[in-house]
Amino acid sequence: MSAENLITKTEQFIKEKFTDERSGHDWWHMYRVWQLSKHIAKQEKDADMLIVELGALLHDIADWKFHDGSMEAGPKAARDWLQSIGAEERTILATEDIIRTISFKGAGVASSMKTLEGKIVHDADKLDAIGAIGIARCFSFAGSIGSTMYDPDQKPVLHDSFENYKKMDSSSITHFYEKLLLLKDRMYTKTAKAMAEHRHAYMEQYLEEFYAEWEGKR
Numbered sequence: 303m304s305a306e307n308l309i310t311k312t313e314q315f316i317k318e319k320f321t322d323e324r325s326g327h328d329w330w331h332m333y334r335v336w337q338l339s340k341h342i343a344k345q346e347k348d349a350d351m352l353i354v355e356l357g358a359l360l361h362d363i364a365d366w367k368f369h370d371g372s373m374e375a376g377p378k379a380a381r382d383w384l385q386s387i388g389a390e391e392r393t394i395l396a397t398e399d400i401i402r403t404i405s406f407k408g409a410g411v412a413s414s415m416k417t418l419e420g421k422i423v424h425d426a427d428k429l430d431a432i433g434a435i436g437i438a439r440c441f442s443f444a445g446s447i448g449s450t451m452y453d454p455d456q457k458p459v460l461h462d463s464f465e466n467y468k469k470m471d472s473s474s475i476t477h478f479y480e481k482l483l484l485l486k487d488r489m490y491t492k493t494a495k496a497m498a499e500h501r502h503a504y505m506e507q508y509l510e511e512f513y514a515e516w517e518g519k520r
Contacts, residue, residue: 303388305352311387312359319363325446326439327362331430335361338426345493346422352393353419356384357400361423365405376401400424406431406481406488408461413488425494428485433501436482437508444474451475452516478509 303311313336320329339358343349360383364375377398384394400420403413404427415424430436444451450473458479461467472480486502489495514520 308352308384308387308389308393309355309359312356312383315383316359316363324442326442327365331439332359332362334430334435335423335426338429339423342422342425342491342493343419346418346491349418349422350396353396353400353417354422356389356393356397357419357423358426360384360397361401361404361427363401373402373405406467406485407464408467409480409484410460410462411464411467413490415490421490422494425489425491428488429494429497429501432482432485432498433504436501437505440474440477440482444477449473452512454516475509475512478505 316332317329320327320332323329336355336358339354340351343351343354360376360380362376363383364379380397380401381394384397389397396417396419399417400415400423403415403420404424406428413424415421431439441451443449449471452475453473456473456476458472458476459466459470460480461470470480482505483502486495486498489498511520
């Protein structure tokens with residue numbers, strides 16, 4: 303099967319599977335990551351676009367947050383899909399690696415993406431977690447799992463292991479400090495680093511306004 307057909311079939315599959323998802327990990331999140339990935343790849347050059355596009359479309363096919371913390375649910379689901387449409391083994395392996403490695407695992411846990419394609423998809427995914435859309439997704443996800451909006455007595459925890467991060471029970475605002483505000487400095491590509499500066503600044507402005515309104519000052 304041609305690269306174009308692999309991508310088209312995967313787009314249709316993911317769109318159908320995640321259209322009604324309500325946690326902020328829906329089809330439109332995957333669409334935005336797909337578009338961002340293509341944009342970053344064009345700027346950075348030399349990436350295998352088939353791997354970039356499949357990695358972007360499939361990166362949340364079975365997110366650990368919805369599969370009992372399993373880091374292998376996503377790679378397995380991607381492999382099953384790609385095998386069913388006749389993708390080559392090297393393509394499957396590269397896509398699995400992106401899915402297995404892409405997740406944020408805690409403030410004290412270093413990122414370990416090694417391939418250019420993986421770094422591009424990683425950066426696109428993390429860009430969609432910050433800025434105006436990132437803020438909206440943060441509250442959407444919190445609402446879907448019953449987390450509070452803000453607890454002034456709750457202090458951020460900079461988790462030193464993925465196991466501890468998976469046990470987090472933070473308010474939306476606390477999550478900014480445990481993850482969102484850290485992402486700017488975790489971008490791999492030059493293109494994403496520049497885009498992250500603007501989105502990070504927007505979050506800082508939002509928090510300033512939030513705290514002022516919380517105390518009745520504005």
